[in-house]
Amino acid sequence: MRLKDTGLTEQDIKDKVKKYMIETYERFDFVAETAKDMYMYGTDGAAYLDFYAGIAVNSAGNCNDRVVAAVQDQCKDLMQTFNYPYTIPQALLAEKVCTTIGMDKIFFQNSGAEANEAMIKMARKYGVEKYGPHKYNIVTAKMSFHGRTFGAMSATGQPDNACQLGFGDMTPGFSYADFNDLESFKAAVNENTIAIMVEPVQGEGGVYPATMEFLTGLRSFCDEKGLLLLLDEVQTGWCRTGKIMSYMHYGIKPDIVSMAKALGGGMPIGAICATAEVAKAFTIGSHGSTFGGHPVSCAAALAEVNELLDRDLAGNAEKMGDYFCKKLGTLPHVKEVRHQGLFIGVEFDETISGVDVKHGCFDRKLLITAIGAHIIRMVPPLILTEDDCDKAFAVIKESVEALS
Numbered sequence: 130m131r132l133k134d135t136g137l138t139e140q141d142i143k144d145k146v147k148k149y150m151i152e153t154y155e156r157f158d159f160v161a162e163t164a165k166d167m168y169m170y171g172t173d174g175a176a177y178l179d180f181y182a183g184i185a186v187n188s189a190g191n192c193n194d195r196v197v198a199a200v201q202d203q204c205k206d207l208m209q210t211f212n213y214p215y216t217i218p219q220a221l222l223a224e225k226v227c228t229t230i231g232m233d234k235i236f237f238q239n240s241g242a243e244a245n246e247a248m249i250k251m252a253r254k255y256g257v258e259k260y261g262p263h264k265y266n267i268v269t270a271k272m273s274f275h276g277r278t279f280g281a282m283s284a285t286g287q288p289d290n291a292c293q294l295g296f297g298d299m300t301p302g303f304s305y306a307d308f309n310d311l312e313s314f315k316a317a318v319n320e321n322t323i324a325i326m327v328e329p330v331q332g333e334g335g336v337y338p339a340t341m342e343f344l345t346g347l348r349s350f351c352d353e354k355g356l357l358l359l360l361d362e363v364q365t366g367w368c369r370t371g372k373i374m375s376y377m378h379y380g381i382k383p384d385i386v387s388m389a390k391a392l393g394g395g396m397p398i399g400a401i402c403a404t405a406e407v408a409k410a411f412t413i414g415s416h417g418s419t420f421g422g423h424p425v426s427c428a429a430a431l432a433e434v435n436e437l438l439d440r441d442l443a444g445n446a447e448k449m450g451d452y453f454c455k456k457l458g459t460l461p462h463v464k465e466v467r468h469q470g471l472f473i474g475v476e477f478d479e480t481i482s483g484v485d486v487k488h489g490c491f492d493r494k495l496l497i498t499a500i501g502a503h504i505i506r507m508v509p510p511l512i513l514t515e516d517d518c519d520k521a522f523a524v525i526k527e528s529v530e531a532l533s
Contacts, residue, residue: 132162132172139172157491164191167510167517169496178495180521185364185472185508188391189436196394199432203425211419218427225434226392230374231382232402236411237422241363241389242276244399247416248326248387249280251403252357253302255410256323266321267359270308272334273327275361284326287334309339311346324357324384325350329375329469332364335504336467336474341379348381357384357407363399364472367391368437368511371447371470378469394433398426442511446470449511453518460522461529464503473507474500475525481532489528495521 132139139160146152159171169177169191179191189196203218210216223235236251238244249267256264269275271286282292283300293299304322307313308331318325325347331337351358358381365375366388372378374386384407389399397420420426437443450470457466457475464476477483483499490497490505498506505525509517 132160157496166190166192167513176494177491178517178520178524180495180497180507180509182508182510183395184390184498185369186390186393187395188368188511189394189433189440189442190510190512191395193394193433193436195432195436196396196429199428200396200425203428207424209420209423209425212417212422216422216424216427218424218431219422222427222431222434225431226388226400227402229434229438230386230402232386233405234408235400235402236408236416237427238389238399238401238418239397239420239423239426240276240399241361241387242278242281242399243418243421244363244387244389244401245275245281245284245361246278248359248361248385248401249284250416251385251401251407251410252324252326252359254415255357255407258410260323263321264323266302266304266319267324267326268304268306268314268317268322269326270328270331270334271305272308272331272337273305273361274331274333275326275328276363308334308337309343311343311350314347315350318354318356322354322356324359326359326361328361328365329379330365330370330472332472332506333500335476335501336472336506338370338467338469338472339379344376344379345381348379351384359383360386362386363389364508365469367434368443368446369470369472369508370443371450372443373438375469391437392433393426393430394436396426396429398423398430437511440512443470445513446511449513449515449518452515453522456518456522457525460526461533471507471509471511471513475505475507477503477505477529479503481529485532486525486528489531490524493524493528495524497521497525 161169162172163170169179253265269284273286275281275284277292286305304317306317329339360383385403387401454466454468462477462481464478467474483504487499500506
């Protein structure tokens with residue numbers, strides 16, 4: 130939809146949002162009208178270099194041709210039918226995902242929070258049915274983030290985060306341990322624990338990749354104690370980190386893994402994959418979704434996955450991540466640069482506000498995000514080049530220097 134076709138002004142659009150919408154996000158002060166590859170465009174045609182990609186969604190580029198064509202073709206045939214009949218995009222995507230990442234079964238959702246909610250439900254039901262009515266506790270990491278639905282936000286290890294404040298008691302059955310501290314997790318497990326749930330890279334917690342010792346240690350500990358290992362790969366999944374899935378860096382496999390964001394290439398979709406044994410916990414009526422496995426979203430996801438794999442965008446993520454982060458390490462006031470592929474966090478010293486850097490970059494037509502007090506986060510499309518990295522670096526450097 131284009132502004133010129135509505136008879137409205139850009140300010141009219143902003144005013145309608147202010148009047149009618151419940152706002153829970155800090156908006157960039159522009160109306161995004163179109164996007165292509167590495168850029169988003171305002172109604173005036175101004176180009177913004179996109180280094181957040183819809184928060185790790187548009188990994189094959191904004192409005193990827195292959196994904197757009199798949200959406201258009203599927204809309205002509207079948208848009209929505211619920212999950213009573215079989216549908217072709219759903220079946221093909223299920224096979225593609227499971228065979229690509231080495232998992233047995235898949236259940237489709239519509240978002241990352243929904244995927245994590247399903248993962249929590251499956252683990253709890255598996256524990257109760259196999260071991261008894263109290264075997265449903267899950268240990269998650271402090272400073273984790275798993276979503277804003279009630280189970281997912283209860284799993285989130287940030288009691289002072291706005292996503293948990295003001296809602297009353299969280300869902301029982303969760304305890305929290307220190308990320309990258311194997312002994313802390315071992316100590317948090319008790320006789321009612323059924324699973325351990327972590328992100329391979331803590332995103333909202335500051336972009337902290339799991340160490341090899343930690344994640345392989347969790348897998349071994351879960352095997353030893355008969356626990357499930359649940360991995361939240363909503364942000365890391367599908368080539369973002371330099372591997373198809375982040376857990377492939379560690380030579381392990383989870384019992385359940387969640388995914389969303391990059392899976393759909395811009396269309397809403399989420400999923401969990403599980404081993405055949407654990408997947409048995411979900412039976413008819415135990416879980417469901419009206420739009421889960423939507424034909425159009427599945428067609429888009431199949432096109433996106435094929436694009437990511439055919440172009441080896443995981444390989445490009447690894448190469449460009451190393452290149453970009455080497456440059457980022459030379460920024461003034463930088464304290465630490467953390468990354469896995471193109472999942473990047475830059476932490477500055479206490480004199481530099483991450484939000485101020487974000488705003489400075491926006492003023493210079495670069496889109497990034499900020500987390501915490503002094504950290505900027507970048508999750509750009511995986512198609513980026515060295516030239517894109519150089520342009521972004523120059524803008525970030527100028528923005529930081531303007532704050533010094």
